[in-house]
Each structure stands twice: as structure tokens, then as C-alpha cells.
Amino acid sequence: MSFHLDPEYVSRRLGEVGATTEDLAVVVQDDESTWTLAFNKDTDVLVLAEWADEPARLVLSADIGTPLPARAVKVHHTALSYNLLWRETGGARIGMGGAQGDLLLLRELDADCVQGQAFADVLNQFAETARWWEGFVRSSAEEEKAMATSADPGVAHLLARI
Numbered sequence: 001m002s003f004h005l006d007p008e009y010v011s012r013r014l015g016e017v018g019a020t021t022e023d024l025a026v027v028v029q030d031d032e033s034t035w036t037l038a039f040n041k042d043t044d045v046l047v048l049a050e051w052a053d054e055p056a057r058l059v060l061s062a063d064i065g066t067p068l069p070a071r072a073v074k075v076h077h078t079a080l081s082y083n084l085l086w087r088e089t090g091g092a093r094i095g096m097g098g099a100q101g102d103l104l105l106l107r108e109l110d111a112d113c114v115q116g117q118a119f120a121d122v123l124n125q126f127a128e129t130a131r132w133w134e135g136f137v138r139s140s141a142e143e144e145k146a147m148a149t150s151a152d153p154g155v156a157h158l159l160a161r162i
Helices: 007-020 069-083 111-115 119-138 141-150 153-161
Strands: 024-031 034-039 045-052 057-065 093-097 102-109
Touching: 007 024, 007 034, 007 045, 007 111, 007 119, 024 119, 034 119, 045 119, 057 111, 057 119, 069 093, 069 119, 102 119, 111 119
Parallel strands: none
Antiparallel strands: 024 034, 034 045, 045 057, 057 102, 093 102
């Protein structure tokens, strides 16, 4: 079977994954090359999946919020440290956009990742990471301490490195 990564293929794959993954509640195709993915667990997480050319890839992004002014320096410092772990996070990184300083979690997926058996796991892991970061970004200092002790083992491993 020949394989060509394009928006039509991505749409088919997202439909397949959505039908077989418990945590991926909704896949909405916004236009021919953009999809909104809704994940359920404790809270809803929305992930935007966008097709990008040159090189062909699928870009995942999730709004993880704006830190409280008293914690902005710490949150930004932690995000920059997280960006250094790109090898361990599959290339995930955090960027800042907008006049308000909103933070976004981003990850680019190549053809092998979208085509592979682990595509659903990659999407779920991205949503879990976005859920954790959203909690961290919007938390108070007291809430942050509680989050560190209840973190998912994968996230806890990365936190130990930051």
C-alpha cells in the first residue's frame, strides 16, 4: 500500500484513532487541514491539530494558559527548562503568544508518527501533558506543591529533570 502524508490521510487516521480511543472524545474537522480534538478525563482538554507543508507534518497545539503575575517568572523559567528536554518529549515545546502572554504547548508529528501504531498514544500523551501544564501554569504556589506529588509518572520524571 502506498502512503502519502496529506490532510486527507490525517483526517482518516484521526477518525480511526477517535473510534478506538477512550480518552479522545471528539474529533471535529474545522476545515480541510485543521482539526479540534477534545479529550476527557478530569477536565476537558482541547488540542488543535493543523496540517503544515514543507516538510509535511501535523502540528499539535494546546493553550495552557497565562500564569498569575506573581508566578510568571517561575512558570517561564520552568517552560524554558522543559524546552531543553526536546529529545525526551518527542520535540514538544512551549511558546508564548499574544499580548497577554498566553502559553502554548506544541509538538510536530512526522509521517512515521501519524502512520504508526502509537499515534493514539502520542495524542493521549500530548493531551495529558497539556492538562498537567495547564494546571501548573494557572496554579498558585500552594497548588503547585500538591501537583508535584500527584504528577503522572512520565511527567514526574520530566519534572525531576527541570
